[in-house]
Amino acid sequence: MSPVLAGVLQLLALIAALALAYIPLGDYMAKVYSSDKHWRVEKWIYKGIGADPNTEMRWPAYLRGVLAFSAVGVLFLYVLQRVQGVLPGSLGFKAIDPDQAFNTAASFVSNTNWQSYYGEQAMGHVVQTAGLAVQNFVSAAVGIAVAVALVRGFARSRTGELGNFWSDLVRGTVRILIPLSVVGAIILVACGAIQNFAGIHEVGQFMGGSQQWNGGAVASQEAIKELGTNGGGYFNANSAHPFENPTPFTNLFEIFLLLVIPFALTRTFGRMVGSLKQGYAILATMATIWVGFVALMMWTEFAHHGPAFQIAGGAMEGKEQRFGVGASSIFAVSTTLTSTGAVDSFHSSFTGLGGGITILGMQLGEIAPGGTGSGLYGMLIMAVIAVFIAGLMVGRTPEYLGKKIGTREMKFAACYILVTPALVLVFTAAAMALPTPGHSMTNSGAHGFSEILYAYSSGANNNGSAFAGLNADTQWFNSTIGLAMLLGRFLPMVFVLALAGSLAEQRPVPETAGTLRTHKPLFVGLLVGAILIITGLTYFPALALGPLAEGLAS
Numbered sequence: 001m002s003p004v005l006a007g008v009l010q011l012l013a014l015i016a017a018l019a020l021a022y023i024p025l026g027d028y029m030a031k032v033y034s035s036d037k038h039w040r041v042e043k044w045i046y047k048g049i050g051a052d053p054n055t056e057m058r059w060p061a062y063l064r065g066v067l068a069f070s071a072v073g074v075l076f077l078y079v080l081q082r083v084q085g086v087l088p089g090s091l092g093f094k095a096i097d098p099d100q101a102f103n104t105a106a107s108f109v110s111n112t113n114w115q116s117y118y119g120e121q122a123m124g125h126v127v128q129t130a131g132l133a134v135q136n137f138v139s140a141a142v143g144i145a146v147a148v149a150l151v152r153g154f155a156r157s158r159t160g161e162l163g164n165f166w167s168d169l170v171r172g173t174v175r176i177l178i179p180l181s182v183v184g185a186i187i188l189v190a191c192g193a194i195q196n197f198a199g200i201h202e203v204g205q206f207m208g209g210s211q212q213w214n215g216g217a218v219a220s221q222e223a224i225k226e227l228g229t230n231g232g233g234y235f236n237a238n239s240a241h242p243f244e245n246p247t248p249f250t251n252l253f254e255i256f257l258l259l260v261i262p263f264a265l266t267r268t269f270g271r272m273v274g275s276l277k278q279g280y281a282i283l284a285t286m287a288t289i290w291v292g293f294v295a296l297m298m299w300t301e302f303a304h305h306g307p308a309f310q311i312a313g314g315a316m317e318g319k320e321q322r323f324g325v326g327a328s329s330i331f332a333v334s335t336t337l338t339s340t341g342a343v344d345s346f347h348s349s350f351t352g353l354g355g356g357i358t359i360l361g362m363q364l365g366e367i368a369p370g371g372t373g374s375g376l377y378g379m380l381i382m383a384v385i386a387v388f389i390a391g392l393m394v395g396r397t398p399e400y401l402g403k404k405i406g407t408r409e410m411k412f413a414a415c416y417i418l419v420t421p422a423l424v425l426v427f428t429a430a431a432m433a434l435p436t437p438g439h440s441m442t443n444s445g446a447h448g449f450s451e452i453l454y455a456y457s458s459g460a461n462n463n464g465s466a467f468a469g470l471n472a473d474t475q476w477f478n479s480t481i482g483l484a485m486l487l488g489r490f491l492p493m494v495f496v497l498a499l500a501g502s503l504a505e506q507r508p509v510p511e512t513a514g515t516l517r518t519h520k521p522l523f524v525g526l527l528v529g530a531i532l533i534i535t536g537l538t539y540f541p542a543l544a545l546g547p548l549a550e551g552l553a554s
Contacts, residue, residue, distance in 0.1 A: 004302055007326015010252055011294060014330065017256050018263055025260065026267020026279075032175045033148045033168060034272065042170050049166065056161035059501030062149055065165035066142060066493060070109050073135060074486075077105040080131045081123075090124035091200055091214055103478035108132050110489035111139035111371060113225070113232030113341050113464040114481060116473040120214055120235045125197050132232060133221045137181075140228030141172035143373030146493050147265065148272075150377045153500030154401045155273045157508045160501050176261075177228060184223030184257055191253075192246035193219040218243055226257035229371040231341025231464040239331070239344040240320050251323050251344055255331055258340045262286075262369035265376045273401055277519035282379055284524045289368035289531070290337055293361055297329040300354040300551075318349020318468075329354075336361035339371030341464025348451070348468035355467070356547025359454050362461045363539045364531060365420065371462065377496050383518070384413045384499070386530040390516050390523075399515060402508040412499040419491045421538045423460035423484045428453050428542065430480070437476050442469035446553070450546035455481060460488035 038046070038053060046053050057065070080087075081096035081104060096104065100116060107114040108131075117123070123132070145168035152162050189195050198215030218234045222244050225231060235241040245251055263283065270279020302325055319328045328345040335342050336358040347358045361368075367378040388405050391398030398405040405413075431437040431452050441448040447469075454467035459481040466472065472481065516523065 003324055003326060004298070006324065007298055007302075007329065010248075010327055011330055014252060014255060014259075018259060021256075021260050022264055022267055022283075025264040027271060029144075029176060029261075029264065029268040030271035032171050033163075033268070035171075038167075039174065042167075042174055045170050045174075046166065051164075051166035053164050053167035053170070055164055057164055058160040059149075059162055059497040062162050062165045063494060063497045065169075066146065066497075067490060069138075069165075069169070070142065070490065073109040073138065074105045077108060077131050077135060078102060080127055081105065084124055084127050087124065087126045089126045089197065093122055093124050096122065099475045099478040100473060103482040104132075106482040106485045107464065108135035108230070108232060109139055110462055110485045111143055111228070111230060111339060111374070112459060112462040112485045112489070113230045114459055114466070114472075114485060115232055115236075115464070116478055116481075118236040119233055120216075125216060128221065128234065129217055133217070133224065136221065136224040136228050136230045136232070137173050137177050138169065140177055140224070140230065140372040141169050143229075143371055144172045144176070144261075144265070145169050145373065146496055147373035147376040148268075150380055150496055150500040151269050151272045153503035154380075154403060156504045157402075157506060160505050162497070162500050162504060177224065180261075181220065181223040181227055184227060184253075185220040187253060188219040188222055188250060191250045192242075193222060193250065194243045195219040213243075222254070223257065226254045226340065226342060227261065227372075229258055229262065229338045229340040229375075231335065231339075233342065239342045240346075245344060248322055248324075248327060251327050251331065254342070254344075255327075255334050258338055258342065259334055259369060261372050262338055262375040265373070266369075269376060269380075275401075275519065278401065281519045281524055281527075282376070282383070284521075285527045285531075286367070286369040286375070286379065288524070288528055289364070290333065293333045293337060293357060293368070294330055297333050297354055297357050298326060300351050300357065301325045301329050303351070318346035320344060332358055333361060335465060336463060337364070337366060337368045337370070339366045339374055339462045339464070341458065343465050346468045347454070347465065348447075352446075352547055352549075352551030352553070355450060355454075356543060356551060358465075359450065359457055359547060360535070360539070360543065362454075362457045362463045363421075363424070364535050365417070366461050366463060367531070374462065378416075378492075381413050381416050381496065381499070382531050382534075383527055384409065385417065385534070386523070386527045387516060387518065388413075389530060390526060394514075396514055396516075399509050400518060402511070403503045403506050404509055408502055409499055412495045412502065416492050416495040416499075417534065419495075420460050420488050423488050424453075424456045424539075425542060427456045427460070427480050427484055431456070431476070434476075437474075440471040440474055440477065442471075446546050446550040450550065453542055453546050456484055459484040462489050 081101040085095040149162040196215040200214040239245040266279045266283040270276040331344045365378045387398045387400045451470040
């Protein structure tokens with residue numbers, strides 16, 4: 001079987017698996033967030049944290065819950081890393097330095113999971129399980145909660161109430177993420193991923209010296225790392241490491257995990273607003289961009305330039321032989337079009353244009369299908385903008401799902417789409433202009449610029465993957481990328497929840513003959529075009545200096 005055919009068959013198998021899970025998972029999540037009943041374990045949690053799950057919140061109160069919970073998470077994770085040296089199960093690792101502890105705390109709480117350290121050489125069992133793994137669950141649940149609040153804004157009328165943050169947070173964790181992660185972890189263990197609390201041990205001689213590995217609760221963290229679109233790996237090699245991702249089947253299964261909730265949330269959206277067709281339109285937009293990016297990535301990575309490429313069957317540098325070019329291309333596109341950041345190959349070793357595709361995937365805002373929750377609310381913001389553009393074209397007041405998109409709503413949407421590009425471009429420009437940050441680049445020229453651009457695109461968009469080749473464990477990068485992750489996560493949430501509150505207060509507008517049919521293919525095409533054009537106009541100069549220049553020169 002040719003490598004190209006193998007890659008296409010894996011893509012088709014993945015699409016089939018996602019299609020099978022779409023309806024049951026999407027409907028189940030809609031029931032979770034629409035139910036009035038509380039499980040017994042949930043009542044215990046509410047009692048422990050002193051929250052009333054039945055109290056409806058307006059958007060400022062909902063936002064205060066998101067920010068307060070996340071701030072406590074940052075503080076707790078920072079302290080846990082700083083006292084690691086005296087904790088049991090630390091494996092002899094010392095306390096994490098202040099700048100790296102801040103960077104890691106910001107990273108995992110913001111669902112970014114950027115890592116400027118070697119996991120197997122820095123973090124003990126307690127920090128990994130009680131700190132990082134816990135944030136893998138709750139940061140993902142926060143993203144889904146904010147998305148559900150926006151959906152309620154579209155679904156409700158003449159009220160500013162968006163639900164209860166604490167109820168949404170607990171339900172997302174207890175009813176969705178934990179059960180699915182348990183099943184995922186069992187499958188990974190059965191296929192060869194490790195799950196233990198072993199210490200450091202030698203595994204033999206390597207290049208004249210002993211090679212050492214430590215164990216860990218890898219399979220369980222791997223499951224939620226992908227399912228919650230987190231991405232932080234137990235080992236530095238991340239999902240390219242055989243302890244995390246041992247076989248071609250587990251590789252495809254991990255891609256399935258990182259895509260299944262973001263895609264299924266479009267079904268949840270359709271259920272909650274009372275129109276499955278609207279959910280299918282958002283799904284079609286996400287799927288069109290995702291499949292298009294996968295096809296483009298496979299083309300760039302399978303293109304044969306010279307005998308080395310022909311013998312290897314594609315651009316195999318930086319890729320695992322057990323996965324090949326096809327599966328690595330699917331993984332790279334899926335992890336950068338979501339906010340996952342896990343990698344089964346090193347993106348710096350992709351072709352110039354292939355590396356550019358991974359950067360562009362993040363710069364789209366990771367909305368195809370995006371992160372758990374963040375992908376849905378990001379796509380709905382873009383839908384609001386697309387409706388506004390359509391309204392300008394025909395001279396009609398724009399409407400979406402029966403809600404008028406006026407000046408106030410457009411200000412919130414515009415602020416949302418401006419925050420992340422501003423963070424990416426300002427921090428990238430500062431890093432390139434100052435003398436010290438440039439010393440972290442392994443490469444010069446266009447590829448070196450791509451390393452910096454990738455790092456801030458990854459941080460501000462809460463992706464977390466790295467281009468490799470950049471030494472990010474410096475005070476400058478730990479601090480600035482940490483700030484980019486926090487601002488890139490929580491500032492957009494402010495505008496999302498403010499928009500949700502504004503929409504929920506409106507009276508529904510009756511549909512007329514002139515109303516734009518937002519469930520039709522025409523709107524899907526308009527939405528895809530708006531996303532690509534807005535992103536292209538924003539980032540094209542930066543992309544032209546980096547991956548495009550490198551790709552055209554090769």
